Amino acid sequence: MKKNMKTTMLSLLSATVLLSITAGCGASGEKAVGSNTSGAAPDAKKSVTLTLWGGVPAESGPQAVIDNWNAKNPDVQVKYERFVNDDAGNLKLDTALTTNQGIDLYVNYALPLLTKRVEAGTALDLSEFKDYNIDEKMGADAKDWKVKDKYYGLPTKKNVSFIWLNKNALDEADLAVPSLDWTMEDLQQYAAKLKKGTRWGFTQHISGYTNFFDGSNAGAGFTKADGTSNLDEPSVRKAYESMFNMMYTDKSMPLLGEQITSKMPTDTMFLKGETAMLGAGEFVFRSSNNMKDFPRDFKIAFATVPKVTKDQTTFKYPGGLGDVISINPNSKNKDAAWKFLKWYADGGMLPLASGGRLPSSKDANVEEALKLLLGDNEKTYDVDSLKKVVFGKFPTFTATIPQQVVDARREEYEKYFLKAQSLDDTLKNTVKRHNDYLAKNKK
Numbered sequence: 001m002k003k004n005m006k007t008t009m010l011s012l013l014s015a016t017v018l019l020s021i022t023a024g025c026g027a028s029g030e031k032a033v034g035s036n037t038s039g040a041a042p043d044a045k046k047s048v049t050l051t052l053w054g055g056v057p058a059e060s061g062p063q064a065v066i067d068n069w070n071a072k073n074p075d076v077q078v079k080y081e082r083f084v085n086d087d088a089g090n091l092k093l094d095t096a097l098t099t100n101q102g103i104d105l106y107v108n109y110a111l112p113l114l115t116k117r118v119e120a121g122t123a124l125d126l127s128e129f130k131d132y133n134i135d136e137k138m139g140a141d142a143k144d145w146k147v148k149d150k151y152y153g154l155p156t157k158k159n160v161s162f163i164w165l166n167k168n169a170l171d172e173a174d175l176a177v178p179s180l181d182w183t184m185e186d187l188q189q190y191a192a193k194l195k196k197g198t199r200w201g202f203t204q205h206i207s208g209y210t211n212f213f214d215g216s217n218a219g220a221g222f223t224k225a226d227g228t229s230n231l232d233e234p235s236v237r238k239a240y241e242s243m244f245n246m247m248y249t250d251k252s253m254p255l256l257g258e259q260i261t262s263k264m265p266t267d268t269m270f271l272k273g274e275t276a277m278l279g280a281g282e283f284v285f286r287s288s289n290n291m292k293d294f295p296r297d298f299k300i301a302f303a304t305v306p307k308v309t310k311d312q313t314t315f316k317y318p319g320g321l322g323d324v325i326s327i328n329p330n331s332k333n334k335d336a337a338w339k340f341l342k343w344y345a346d347g348g349m350l351p352l353a354s355g356g357r358l359p360s361s362k363d364a365n366v367e368e369a370l371k372l373l374l375g376d377n378e379k380t381y382d383v384d385s386l387k388k389v390v391f392g393k394f395p396t397f398t399a400t401i402p403q404q405v406v407d408a409r410r411e412e413y414e415k416y417f418l419k420a421q422s423l424d425d426t427l428k429n430t431v432k433r434h435n436d437y438l439a440k441n442k443k
Contacts, residue, residue, distance in 0.1 A: 048333045050078045050340060052325075053093055053106040055085030060286045061352035069340060069348060076336045085109050097122040097328060104331040105341060108153050108324040112403030115147050117326065123152035124327040129338050137345070137361050141320040144398035155321035156345045158358045159398070161208050161305055162389050163187075164270055164278040164288075167382055168298035169194055177385050178303040180392070184212065184242040187277075187306045191252035194276035201252035204243075205266045205280040206259065210399070210409070211305050211318045212239035218397035219314025229434035231409065232427035235308040235315075240416065240423055242308070247417065256417040271296050279305065282390065285356030289377050301382035302389040319396035321360050358390075401434075402441075408433040 056062050062080045070077050081103075083089040090113055096103055098120060108114040108123075117123045126134070127150055134142055134151050142155050163178075170177065173193045178186060191201030204211075216235040224230045246253035254264060267287055270278040271294040278284070287294050307315040325344070327337045340348075346363045353359070353372035370391075374381065399406075412430045415421035421429075 047075050047077055048336050050076065050104040050331075050333060050337055051081055051102055052078055052340075053081045053083055053096070053103055054323075055083060055089065055107060055109060056283075056286070056352065056355065056357070058082055060355045061349075061357065064351035065344065065349055068351070069343065073340075076333075076340065078340060094120070094122070097330075100330055103328050104333060104337045105325055105327055108326060109322065110403075111145060111147075111398055111400055112406055114145065114153055114324060114326065116403060118147045118152045122326075122328060122330075123147075124329045124331075124334065126151045126154065126327070126338075132342055137363065138321060139360070139362070141360075141396060141398070144320050144400065145324050153324035153326035154341055154345055155324045155360055156349060157321065157323040157352075158360050159281070159319045159322035159396075160358075160390055161211055161279070161281045161318035163303040163305065164280060164284060165301040165303060165385075166194075166270070166273065166276045166298050167301040169196075169199075169273075169276040170301065177301045177382065178306070180304055180388065181310070182303065182306045183310055184239060184306050184308045188242055188246055188250065188252075191246055191277060192250045195250070195252040196276075199273065200254060200269075200275040201250070202246065202277040202279070203254055203259075203264070203266045203269060203275040205278065206264075208279055208281065208318060209256075210406075211279065212243070212308060214397065214399050215305060215315050215318060216308055216312070218316040218399075219312075219395070222401050223438070227438065229431040229438065231430050231434050235312055237423065237427060239308045240413065240426070244417065244423070248419075256414065260414075268294070273298065282356030282358070285373060286354070288380075289354055289373075289375055291377065291380075296380070299380055299382055302385045304389055304392070304394065315395075316397040317394040318399075319394065320398035322398075323357065402437065405434050405437050408437070 052062075052066070054062055058080050062082075066078050066080050083093050093103075093106060094117065095101075097106070097117065108117070114123065134154060138155050142151075145151065145153060145155050165177065167177070175190060175193060178190070187202065193201070195201035213231075213236050216233055216239060217230060220233045220235070221230050243253065247255050258264070259266075266275070266278060267280060267284045269275045270280075270284070271287060273296070288296075288300060305317055325341055327334055327341065331337055345359070346361045347359065347365060349357065349359050350365065350369060350372060353369040354375055356373065358366070358369050358373070374383070401409075409430050412421070412426050412433070416423055416426040
């Protein structure tokens with residue numbers, strides 16, 4: 001009996017010592033099975049943070065998008081970094097990409113810039129992801145953003161360039177909202193009639209200065225059948241002449257030199273009533289809907305970018321798709337970035353609609369986007385012309401000429417609009433420089 005009791009006590013003592021040792025091991029960092037001294041799940045995944053660079057001010061929609069995502073995805077958080085979409089801002093982005101400053105995703109606003117980034121190895125080939133059909137989701141215009149026949153970015157929004165009109169000024173001048181097939185000659189006549197005192201008749205935002213030229217070339221071809229430059233196509237010449245006459249003969253449009261040197265705030269000028277017509281894109285909505293900072297007492301109507309001539313059957317309208325988001329190949333969280341990007345494209349970006357950025361995915365809610373676009377300001381727009389132009393169906397294009405040619409052409413047409421060079425020499429030099437590029441880069 002005593003022997004059995006002694007054996008039992010020894011067993012209990014051994015168990016107590018074993019439990020003490022086990023607890024001690026857990027306290028030193030080697031947790032016992034089933035223990036959870038920290039209060040967290042033992043298999044909880046560590047949260048990752050993605051950085052997205054874009055050109056839209058955070059308060060104009062991007063932050064709302066980020067907040068919506070972050071609230072539902074504690075394991076993948078996103079922060080937004082804004083860069084200004086100009087030469088200096090794009091240089092800042094490219095520098096950050098090449099020096100590995102922690103960018104996971106970024107927005108491209110021009111095909112030549114995306115191409116440059118592909119060549120620099122800072123844009124991921126999206127074909128490695130097999131669960132999303134870009135062509136099916138975004139439609140035929142998506143292919144304009146392919147580089148070397150591959151997608152290195154996901155187009156996310158409808159691009160629309162058009163003419164913003166001061167409807168009150170039109171009514172005062174007894175001018176109707178232009179029809180969908182109006183021309184450069186019509187634009188010139190409207191601008192002359194709408195010029196009043198210090199108010200310009202027409203101003204073109206610098207980002208779309210080549211819309212009239214590109215619209216002609218996009219239909220007729222940037223190159224001819226023989227592979228040589230077509231940048232002197234007859235309707236392109238006519239577009240140059242019309243803009244020159246608006247500057248120097250009618251004085252209804254600001255001189256290009258003045259616009260560049262003064263960094264003319266064309267969208268603000270339009271909303272202040274300092275220009276009656278503005279050639280620009282949907283990005284102006286973020287200001288026109290901001291009635292606190294940009295109060296106005298006139299209604300806004302819309303017209304398409306005019307064709308150069310009435311008989312121009314091949315003219316294409318500046319538009320297509322835009323806001324092409326790429327993933328940095330050096331990102332440590334590419335799968336998480338892809339997950340966010342798909343969500344963003346298929347409707348997550350809707351808060352941006354109030355600033356005019358309309359989603360291009362077939363799975364996004366277009367009606368909701370329209371409601372967000374107009375908000376409480378519907379009465380301040382001519383909704384009929386808005387629907388015809390902003391939501392219209394037209395043959396559109398995305399400019400595909402390389403950045404080197406874009407820069408060369410700009411250098412030449414600036415000389416013409418500064419009266420430093422004749423139109424003949426401008427077109428001749430533009431074509432030569434384009435042909436030189438084509439010969440140098442012949443495949």
